[in-house]
Amino acid sequence: MAAERSSASDGAVIEVAGLWKIFGPRSERVLACSDKDLDPAALREKTGCTAAVRNVSFQVRPGEVFVVMGLSGSGKSTLVRCLTRLIEPTAGEIRIGGEDVGSASPARLRELRRHQVSMVFQHFGLLPHRRVIDNIAYGLEIQGMARADRYRRAREILTLVGLDGHADSYPDQLSGGMRQRVGLARALAVDPQVMLFDEPFSALDPLIRRDMQAEVMRLHREVGKTMVFITHDLSEALKLGERIAIMRDGSIVQLGTAEELVGAPVDDYVADFVRDVPRSHVLSLRWICRDPESDEHLDGPVLPADMIIRDAIPASTASARPIRVVQGDELVGVVDRVDILTAMTSDAGAPAVHAEKASA
Amino acid sequence: MSAPAVPVTAPQGTLRLPRWAVLAGIAVLFTVGYLLYRGTGTLPHDDEAAPFLFINDARETIDAGRNENPLFLYLINYLRLFTAGLYDLLEVGLTALGWPGLIGVMGALGWLAGGWRIALLAAAGFVSFGVLGLWEASVLTLALIVAAVLLALVVGIPLGIWTGGSARVRRLITPVLDVMQIMPTFAYLAPMVLFFQIGPASATVATLIYALPVTIRITALAIEQVSPTAIEASASLGATRRQTLRKVQLPMARETIALAINQTIMMALSMVVIAALISAPGLGSDIVRGLSRANVGFMLPAGVAIVIMAIVLDRMTMAAARRRVSDRVSYVAAGMLALAGLALAAVLPAEFPEEWRISFAGPVNDAVTWAKFSWYDVTTAIKNISSEALLNPLQGLLTSAPWWLVAAAVLAVAWWSSGVRPALTALGCLVAIALLGLWEHGMETLTTVLVAVALTLLIGLLLGIAAARSLRFSAVQRPLLDAAQTMPAFVYLLPALALFGATRFTAIFASVIYAVPPVARLVEEGIRGVPPTVVEAAVSTGSTSGQLLWKVQLPMARRAILLAANQGIVMTLAMVVVGGLVGAGGLGYDVVSGFVQRTDFGMGFTAGVATVLLGIMLDRITQGADRRPSP
Ligand SMILES: Nc1ncnc2c1ncn2[C@@H]1O[C@H](COP(=O)(O)OP(=O)(O)OP(=O)(O)O)[C@@H](O)[C@H]1O
Ligand SMILES: [Mg+2]
Numbered sequence: 001m002a003a004e005r006s007s008a009s010d011g012a013v014i015e016v017a018g019l020w021k022i023f024g025p026r027s028e029r030v031l032a033c034s035d036k037d038l039d040p041a042a043l044r045e046k047t048g049c050t051a052a053v054r055n056v057s058f059q060v061r062p063g064e065v066f067v068v069m070g071l072s073g074s075g076k077s078t079l080v081r082c083l084t085r086l087i088e089p090t091a092g093e094i095r096i097g098g099e100d101v102g103s104a105s106p107a108r109l110r111e112l113r114r115h116q117v118s119m120v121f122q123h124f125g126l127l128p129h130r131r132v133i134d135n136i137a138y139g140l141e142i143q144g145m146a147r148a149d150r151y152r153r154a155r156e157i158l159t160l161v162g163l164d165g166h167a168d169s170y171p172d173q174l175s176g177g178m179r180q181r182v183g184l185a186r187a188l189a190v191d192p193q194v195m196l197f198d199e200p201f202s203a204l205d206p207l208i209r210r211d212m213q214a215e216v217m218r219l220h221r222e223v224g225k226t227m228v229f230i231t232h233d234l235s236e237a238l239k240l241g242e243r244i245a246i247m248r249d250g251s252i253v254q255l256g257t258a259e260e261l262v263g264a265p266v267d268d269y270v271a272d273f274v275r276d277v278p279r280s281h282v283l284s285l286r287w288i289c290r291d292p293e294s295d296e297h298l299d300g301p302v303l304p305a306d307m308i309i310r311d312a313i314p315a316s317t318a319s320a321r322p323i324r325v326v327q328g329d330e331l332v333g334v335v336d337r338v339d340i341l342t343a344m345t346s347d348a349g350a351p352a353v354h355a356e357k358a359s360a
Numbered sequence: 361m362s363a364p365a366v367p368v369t370a371p372q373g374t375l376r377l378p379r380w381a382v383l384a385g386i387a388v389l390f391t392v393g394y395l396l397y398r399g400t401g402t403l404p405h406d407d408e409a410a411p412f413l414f415i416n417d418a419r420e421t422i423d424a425g426r427n428e429n430p431l432f433l434y435l436i437n438y439l440r441l442f443t444a445g446l447y448d449l450l451e452v453g454l455t456a457l458g459w460p461g462l463i464g465v466m467g468a469l470g471w472l473a474g475g476w477r478i479a480l481l482a483a484a485g486f487v488s489f490g491v492l493g494l495w496e497a498s499v500l501t502l503a504l505i506v507a508a509v510l511l512a513l514v515v516g517i518p519l520g521i522w523t524g525g526s527a528r529v530r531r532l533i534t535p536v537l538d539v540m541q542i543m544p545t546f547a548y549l550a551p552m553v554l555f556f557q558i559g560p561a562s563a564t565v566a567t568l569i570y571a572l573p574v575t576i577r578i579t580a581l582a583i584e585q586v587s588p589t590a591i592e593a594s595a596s597l598g599a600t601r602r603q604t605l606r607k608v609q610l611p612m613a614r615e616t617i618a619l620a621i622n623q624t625i626m627m628a629l630s631m632v633v634i635a636a637l638i639s640a641p642g643l644g645s646d647i648v649r650g651l652s653r654a655n656v657g658f659m660l661p662a663g664v665a666i667v668i669m670a671i672v673l674d675r676m677t678m679a680a681a682r683r684r685v686s687d688r689v690s691y692v693a694a695g696m697l698a699l700a701g702l703a704l705a706a707v708l709p710a711e712f713p714e715e716w717r718i719s720f721a722g723p724v725n726d727a728v729t730w731a732k733f734s735w736y737d738v739t740t741a742i743k744n745i746s747s748e749a750l751l752n753p754l755q756g757l758l759t760s761a762p763w764w765l766v767a768a769a770v771l772a773v774a775w776w777s778s779g780v781r782p783a784l785t786a787l788g789c790l791v792a793i794a795l796l797g798l799w800e801h802g803m804e805t806l807t808t809v810l811v812a813v814a815l816t817l818l819i820g821l822l823l824g825i826a827a828a829r830s831l832r833f834s835a836v837q838r839p840l841l842d843a844a845q846t847m848p849a850f851v852y853l854l855p856a857l858a859l860f861g862a863t864r865f866t867a868i869f870a871s872v873i874y875a876v877p878p879v880a881r882l883v884e885e886g887i888r889g890v891p892p893t894v895v896e897a898a899v900s901t902g903s904t905s906g907q908l909l910w911k912v913q914l915p916m917a918r919r920a921i922l923l924a925a926n927q928g929i930v931m932t933l934a935m936v937v938v939g940g941l942v943g944a945g946g947l948g949y950d951v952v953s954g955f956v957q958r959t960d961f962g963m964g965f966t967a968g969v970a971t972v973l974l975g976i977m978l979d980r981i982t983q984g985a986d987r988r989p990s991p
Contacts, residue, residue: 118597121589125592125593128612138594138597142594142607186593
């Protein structure tokens with residue numbers, strides 16, 4: 001396995017290149033001709049096919065949380081299912097841990113699903129006829145692990161996701177949040193290298209969703225899995241994602257950090273998406289600093305360029321001098337109180353006010 | 361260039377006739393044709409028609425070649441031996457338990473299925489077979505049913521699983537099941553006899569064929585219903601197809617598959633009487649004998665026994681379906697019950713004791729005589745009015761009109777209601793009936809069916825509307841309909857026979873009781889299915905409840921109502937043919953006499969085919985109705 005992984009170009013766990021998925025009759029033929037570049041409505045009109053994923057390429061680094069976002073129907077679920085060929089891709093290359101998934105035999109593919117990649121579903125996908133412990137142990141049972149061993153492992157995971165004492169319940173006796181913990185535990189139990197989440201929390205109400213997001217972040221810190229996380233909730237994406245890919249009609253329109261998306265959206269679609277995000281919560285000083293004017297004193301406080309604007313407020317209120325923004329030892333620019341206030345007030349409505357109160 | 365568009369559309373709008381005008385036109389043309397050509401082109405019945413003789417010859421040939429023809433030698437004879445062997449094995453086994461043993465075992469199974477209540481029900485039910493004086497017959501019937509159900513499950517469940525898992529198989533198998541299900545049971549008895557001879561083997565196979573579509577359908581449904589996310593989750597963890605089937609799909613489909621088993625048993629039970637026509641042993645033969653002699657007292661105990669068996673098996677399987685796991689107490693209790701029964705079997709006499717039996721025949725026949733006598737006026741009035749006002753004129757019309765005129769009318773009506781292809785199919789069926797030499801009997805049966813369908817729809821609509829409009833009425837009616845629907849069909853012949861003797865009207869009466877429950881239920885569901893927001897909108901514009909019904913609810917429930925009509929027709933046809941046993945005449949009588957007399961076999965066989973043709977014809981005429989644009 002180690003040898004295989006080392007063959008990956010730059011250590012990426014998941015590499016996707018030129019991935020296509022076209023639903024419908026004679027999808028290969030559609031792909032081969034120029035029809036594939038039609039917009040979705042025209043394509044459906046002409047061929048009866050739906051291009052759910054169009055020429056998608058990206059890489060996920062080990063230990064990263066990679067978020068895929070997009071409106072309903074933009075192809076997120078299809079994309080994530082193509083990764084382990086739960087949906088058979090029409091074209092493109094997928095490598096997981098350096099191994100070519102596209103050409104894997106059915107047996108090899110099962111091995112991959114059993115040990116390397118596991119998935120958490122929006123509607124949980126629990127087995128109602130099995131107790132919680134048997135649901136969690138399901139993946140291990142499939143692998144042929146002995147009963148005592150798999151129960152021992154399942155109990156560890158049960159504790160990890162905070163469901164102690166519910167081992168013998170049936171799924172329908174649990175609340176939605178607890179059910180998704182079971183789903184999470186089932187995916188964790190097989191100790192995969194990669195976890196895929198398809199809108200795991202969108203069926204939950206907001207408070208429980210926040211708990212579960214915190215839970216995932218904690219698990220990510222503790223077990224350090226590589227995660228691909230699908231969501232259509234921007235705040236969730238910003239909270240969890242190191243890098244975010246925004247999908248539209250099957251293509252990735254922009255891929256970058258939250259800061260890049262907010263600071264430099266490539267088109268109106270992305271801009272619309274991030275419009276409600278308080279810029280001061282996401283952007284760093286780098287985005288608003290400017291060259292010092294000739295009459296400014298360069299003896300104010302020093303702050304790093306990647307500090308979030310909001311966090312610079314105390315320093316800016318404490319001193320009348322412009323703040324020096326540095327990257328390492330190098331001066332990148334300066335910001336003064338007015339610059340920071342301007343950045344804050346350009347935020348849409350309420351969140352900005354909140355931020356001010358919180359920092360006051 | 362755009363100017364002519366206006367004048368072209370205007371006349372189109374004014375020239376369009378209302379749909380009923382076409383129908384009225386057909387009726388007028390038919391009447392004119394009838395007045396001109398009445399009495400010519402009729403096809404009177406002939407017992408020695410060529411198709412009948414041909415089938416008789418074919419039977420002789422097949423009988424003679426039974427041990428030479430390779431098809432029989434290597435396939436059919438083995439199937440027959442196997443089925444007969446299975447039946448014999450079960451019969452011997454069940455008899456060997458002795459009556460106390462069997463009662464104990466049934467009690468034990470009941471306990472495992474659903475605790476002491478079901479155990480008590482099962483044991484009491486089986487005791488009652490002895491009390492009714494029908495122990496042996498009941499055991500034979502049970503053996504037949506168990507044999508047929510076992511075979512149906514062995515064949516049907518894997519097929520159902522396969523069907524449920526693959527869209528391609530489903531497309532392939534659904535039309536076959538459709539045909540099997542609209543086929544009146546009578547139709548495949550005669551071919552059974554050709555291949556498997558008269559006796560338990562062919563009765564088992566006929567029952568199996570009757571029950572199989574239900575097994576396959578419900579099992580497939582069960583598999584399809586399993587949540588796709590659960591299956592996907594299983595696949596995402598690397599389960600093989602077999603693992604997913606065994607650990608996810610089957611357990612999650614368990615309850616519905618249990619329902620499939622339950623329904624298979626119920627279907628098999630409702631075949632008991634019909635299978636008795638080809639000498640299925642057991643309770644059915646008592647009923648057939650009673651029916652043919654119009655002796656209610658003789659058949660009532662057997663009828664009651666079948667109903668009890670239906671209830672016991674129904675409750676047992678339903679309880680088993682709901683149960684998650686049995687605990688240890690149940691196993692101990694069940695084991696003790698079974699052992700107690702077997703121990704008693706060793707000490708008690710082998711026959712169910714004479715002094716525990718109760719004979720009903722005398723008192724029942726007295727009561728029937730009394731009922732007939734005291735309600736004579738009412739029942740004869742009903743009988744006579746319906747005969748004089750409806751049956752005779754209609755039958756006279758259909759049999760004395762030239763066949764081509766009837767055929768043309770059917771073609772026109774079917775075209776009007778369903779389109780060209782169904783109309784041609786309907787015409788083909790009718791012509792085939794004529795070619796088979798069964799025109800006159802076919803028309804007689806058609807008359808009975810039409811009258812019964814009209815009554816069924818009328819009553820069903822009224823009950824359905826009443827139930828949809830009054831929750832209280834619905835609450836009272838629902839359990840009655842439920843009970844009526846679990847009852848084997850022929851049970852309805854009993855009260856009909858008691859009241860009306862052996863006449864055409866008996867068959868109509870029985871088929872109306874048989875077909876009303878599903879019709880009433882479909883209508884009620886259809887009306888209730890109208891979205892509350894639509895009803896609210898109509899009420900808010902000030903509709904009266906009558907307007908609401910006529911202008912909103914009934915039009916919106918049209919699909920359900922047409923489905924009800926279609927169902928009603930298929931069910932009525934099946935029952936009217938059974939009515940051949942009690943003097944309904946027509947095709948049903950031909951089928952029955954085909955099994956009684958060897959010389960009539962050809963006619964019976966052909967009449968069976970003709971009922972199928974009649975069924976397809978009626979189905980085609982009504983099926984397209986729901987695709988018509990809304991009025
Ligand atoms: N099995 C299928 N057959 C045909 N078309 C499909 C199939 N599955 C998905 N599609 C189509 O592919 C497109 C992308 O669907 P997908 O489920 O991937 O979207 P999504 O981004 O996950 O949406 P949502 O947020 O609603 O889950 C949609 O237009 C959908 O209709
Ligand atoms: Mg989705």
